[in-house]
Amino acid sequence: MRPIHLLLLSFALIGALFQIATPLFETPDELWHVGMAAHLARGGGLPVQRPGEDTPWRQEGSQPPLYYAMLAAFSRLFRWPLEDLEAVRVENRHPSPGNAELPDNKNMALHGSWERFPWPGAVGTLHRWRLISLLLGLITVGAIYAAVRTVAPGRPRWALGTAALTAWNPMFPFVMSAINNDTLINALSALTLWALARLWRYGMTWPRAILLGLLLGLAALSKLSGLALWIFTAGVLFALAWERRLRIRSLLFHGILIYAIAGLLSGWWFLRNWMLYGDPTGLNAMLEIFGRRSVTPAQLLAEARGFVWSFWAVWGWFNIVADPPVYFFLETWLLLSGIGAAFAIHRAWRRPDPEAWALWAGALGYTGLIFAGLVRWTSMTSASQGRLMFPAIGPIAWMLWVGWESIVERGIPWGRTVGRWAPAVIWMAVAWIAPIRYIAPTYAGPTPIRELPPQARRVEAVFGDRLRLLGYLPGTVTLGGALHLTLFWECLEPTARPWSAFLHPVRTPLVQDVRQVDRHPGRGLFSTTDCRPGFRFADPYWVPVGTGNIPPAVIRLHVGLYEADTGWIAPARDGRGRPVEYVILEAGKLRGTSVLSPAVPLNVRVGPARLIGVDRPAEVRRGEVMTVTLYWQVEAVPSTEWRVFLHLGDPDQPPRAQHDGPPALGELPSSWWEPGDRFADPHPLWIPGDLPPGLYGLRAGLYQPGGERAEVVMPDGERPPHRAVELGEIRVLP
16 A cells, blocks of 8 residues: 555545544534525525624535535435434523633533434434545645645655645644535545646646636635635636746636636535625625624734644544643644755756746745735734635645755754754644544533432532532632532433533622633533433532632532523522522632731631731720621631621620621631631621720631530630630720
C-alpha cells in the first residue's frame, strides 16, 4: 500500500473517531446546517430570509444551497428518515459558545438515549450526512496531494508532507466529519487547485476548460468564498499568458468558456438574491440575522491568536481547547516554519526554480485571497475562526512543510528524515488523542449514582412531581472565583418539555455579588424529557462569585426547576409532601479575611473561638435600638452548633435586654467555621422603654441550642463562672 493510501486511511479513521466522539449538533453551526438540509429534503424549497423570523436554519438559509441540496437528494433517493428530527434536535436554552473557560454547559443541544447506537431514525440520517462530509474530506486530502505532485513531480516528499499536515491537522478531521457546507467548498477548492495545477503543467485543452468552469460554478454554489477561486483562476490564466505558455486568442476563448459555464451554473443564485434582497450575495440579509459588528484593526489583531489556534485545535463551538503545551508547540513551530519559509523563498529567488516559484506564487496568492475575504467578513460580524481558512488549507500546509524543511536542512545535519516528519507526527498524535481526551469528556453527560455520598446534605425536595432533589455537596470559594457545588437528582417521571435548573443567589449584607446560574441539568447536556424513573445522577455547578462580597460568609442559593420556553416554574414540595415557596441551600462558604478594627480590643477564648474586640456605644436612650458588634476569630472546628448571646443587666438576674441568634446574623453559622476565620458579628439590641435609667453591664458569649454555654477563658487563665465575657457598662438614658 502506497504512503498516500495509508495517509488517507488514517484520516478516515481519525474522522470517524471525531464523528463518534462529537454528539450531533456540537460542531460549529451544525444545528442550522441540519435545519437547512432537512428543509430541502422535505421538499420545502429555497427559503426567503426574513430578519426577525425564527427558523431552523437561521443564517444558513442565506448560504449558497449546493451542499444542502446534495444531502437532500441523497436523503430522498435512499429514503433516509427525518420524521423524528424535531424530537432529537433539542436546543440548549442556555448555551455558551466561544467560552473555553467554562467547565460545563459547552453544548448547543441537549442529548439523550435517542443518540445511542444503532442510531435510529433521523439520528441515523444525520450520521450518514456526516459520512458524506467525511468522504469530501478524503477527496480534499487526495486532491491536495495530487495538486502538489502535479506541479512538482520530482519532489514527492512535498506532496506527501503537505497532505499529512492537512489530514493530521486536529481541527480538519473534526470539521470534515461534521454537517457543514465548509466540507464541500474545501473539497471543491482542492479539486480546482488540482485542475489548475494540471493546466499549468500540461497546458490548456477544451476538456480542461470545461472541467474548470464546472468546478468554479459548483464552488460558487457551495459558499461565497468559492468566488475567490474565480479570481485566482483568472490570475493563473493571465500568468500563463504572461509566460507565453497560453496564446492571447486561447486565453480569450478558453477564458470565456470557463466563466460562461461557471456563470450559467451558478448565476441564477446571485440573480435570485438580487431580486429578493437587492444584493447578489445575499449578505445583507445574512448579517441582519446573524448580527453585525463594527471593529477596529486593533480589535481584529487582538483576535489573531484565537484565530490561529482555531485553525489547528479548538473544537466544539470554539469552547474546547487542548492542553497548554499543544499551543506552545504550535506557536513555536509556526514561528520557525515562517522563518524557514523566508529562507526557502530567498533560495528559490537566487536559484531559478519554476516549480517552486509556481507553488509559492499560487500558495501565497490563493491564501491571500481567502484571508482578505475572511478579514472583510469578520470585520462585519463575529467570524474570527481559523476553520474558515480551510479552503486554502492545502497551500498553507505546503508553505509550512517547505518552511520547516528549510529549517531542518539548515539546522539538523543528521536525522533529517525524522526532523522533517516530527511536526506532522506530533499533530497526528494530537488528532488521535483529541476526540478521547478533550471532546468525549466534555459531552459525557450526567454521572449516575446509587446513593448519596456520606458527606452530602439531604434535601428531599420534589419539583413538579417529576424530579427530586435528594441532596447536595456544598463547596468553598474565594473572591473572584467560582463556587463548585454538586446537586443530586432523582428522576420520578419524564417531563413533557426540557426543564432548566436555576440557582439564584440570596443577597445579604455580606453577599451581594454572586451571579445566578441557569442551565439544563447534567452539566447542561441532559434533557429531562429523557428522565427515566429511578435514575439518579450527580449534577455539578460552578457559580461565579464576584469581588463585591465580604468574607467569610455563607452563600445561599435559591434552587428550582422551570421551563425556559414558557417561564413556568415547577412547584416544590418538601420531603413530607408539603408545598414550599422556596428551596434555599447553604451552597458554600466564601473564604477569606476582612480588615477588622474593633474600637475595644479583647483577647478572650470562648469555646472554639476567640473574642478579639467589640464596638459598642457608651450610652443609649430607652426605647432605642443600639448595635453592638462583636469580633470573632475561630480557633478550632466546632463539634456542635453554637449561637451567640448578648445580655444587658446583672449576670445573676434575668437579662433586662438581650439579643440571641446565630453568628453574623446567620451569615456565618458555626457549622461553617474554620480555624483562622475572622468576622464581624453585629447584634441589634432593643432597650425596653420602661427600663430605669442607669448603668448596666453588657456581656456576651456562645451557647448550644440546648442552653449550655461555652467555657470562657480570660487572658490570665481565669474562667468566669457565668461563662460570659464582660463588655463594659452601658448608660441607659431616659
